[in-house]
Amino acid sequence: MDTEPNSPNLPAQIAEAISGVPKALVPSSIKALDRLIGAAVDIPVAWLGQKKAKIDAQTQAYAAVEAAIAVTAASEAGATPEIIQQAMNVLVRKEYRKQNNRNAVGQAALEDLRSSDTESTPLNDPEEIDDDWLNIFERYAEDASTERMQKLWGRVLSGEIRNPGAYSLRTLRFLSEFSQADALTFAEFCDSAFGEAAPKKLVKPDTLQDIRSLLYLESSGLINGADGIGLQRTMTFREDGTGYFTEKDLAIFFKGKPGTKFVQEVVALTPLGQELLTLLPARDPRAAAKRVAEACKSPQIEEAYLVRIVNERGDTSPIEIFWQGTTEAIDNPNT
Template sequence: MSKPDDASNLPAPIVAAIAGIPAALVPASVKALDRLIGATVDIPVAWLEYQKAKIVSKTEAFKTIDGAITKTAATKAEANEQFADRALDNLVRKSYRQLDNKEAVSAAMLDDLRDNPVEPDISAEQNKESAVIDDDWLNVFERYAEDASTERMQKLWGRVLAGEVRKPGKYGMRTLRFLSEFSQADALEFSAFCQNSFGGLAPKALIKTDKDISNLLAMEASGLIQGASGMGLQVTLTPDSAGRAFLIEKPLIVMFTGMPETPVKVEIISLTPLGQELVTLLPGRVPREAARLVGMAVKTDQIKAAFLMLVGQNGSATPMEILWQEEVPATPVVHNS
């Protein structure tokens, strides 16, 4: 395991936590952590074991931050001592609250990196040679992370940062803005839809569109899905010369077999690029279960079977299970008299 740069402002507990993630992800992780918790008030020792300090009294734990912001507070107070005290107290409280939120996001990121070290759609070699996280992206992310006061949002932002560490550029600025306004009710609605989607699409056979579709229209208006209104959408599966067609959501593949080079049209509702970014952040979604549902829903006269396969790091696909297979009529037995 490689060690973080000695010049890092990170506190010892966080440096120790990095030991649980792959060495290839350490540089990007340190950069992200330094931005979030290493230099909150331009003074590295501002960490001060703040989790033990309570923002209800002037203890020794506050003195470092007090010294860093007293000058600013006094200037704003214009020599008004009472105003200066209130301003200083508010700034100290705000600084600790923001730091507490960012530490929780950082911890969630490290947990995710430890449990899921490699992005499923990139190889280990690509992961090792990943690009550097963009500074502008980190600037925007930090503002959202410091306002994440609930456990749900802290874990959500932690998964976002972990994904960006593994694969810089994975989440766009628009996704960050959307997530900052993504309510729990909206997240549950979208999560329920995505249980029936795989490879960026959901067969309409799995989605209830015969009654109230207000929830679908709301997701469409938000830019998460398309095809819920109007003429709808279709996807065309065209089996190759060997009779195989594929739906892919790495590392899983649903392979359909049927009549070679005979197009098959399926009515669908599809995820937009924004929706496809967000689906990777849903904690309750199990891609394998979604693959099963979608594979079972695509049944036509031209499709004869569906199989679930797993893509390895070397690009090879390994069969996992038969989702369904058309029964071959038994050949009648002829008895000679």
């Protein structure tokens, strides 16, 4: 694929914005944005840029759209002029709104890609984004009429560009019905989660009498273990005395006696929940890691650190000491 920013039929301002995207992500970015907003080239950008409900019928842009839609409208309306005009008005406004929504989602994805630091950039060039996934994503993006949803779908697209396969089709369907209230409830849970689970003592302490929010998240397919006997997470310390929990490129490292086990009651995120966790804009994974590490304090654990995984070999860079200890044996979580 030609990776020059001006190679596809993208509006000039979008092609210019591509220049700020990490080089490894340019091919997939072009493919995704060309799908979302490349069609705008067929309808002049000047027309699409108008925000008024009524568009001047004398402009060349409106005339082009009018001519294209008239054929369909006439066949459906039996050539009755009044009905044709009504149908055209509805269809023009509908297509105009959909294209504006797609444009906004594309812009949000670009902003996310451009503003991300190098730590979120793939270590190697990612695979090409899937055509079938893009087809379905486009249908949801065109219905994103609020700024909140446009930014949400923009984060989904940028995440899929970075890591094709990151978001399943089930996740797309779920997000299309994900209300702001649902998002706030889930975000509150995820502030105490790291990786695939949250310590039960954080999200369901003994003093918590009302667990309706947890039961709602569980019934929605986002978490498991909110009720009943619950779930456990077991960590076995390796020969060098280390164990760890990971979330993307972050890891909480623990030190303990080699061969011993640390068992913790947890409420687990489902695969759907783990995908949605990455989309929470205000969540601070470092702060969540610290809360989780504090909840893991026990006689079996001597020290705890936060590290960043810097390459595919699993080499790490220390970030923060959660409680005091040495920095030995925290160089490679995958050995």
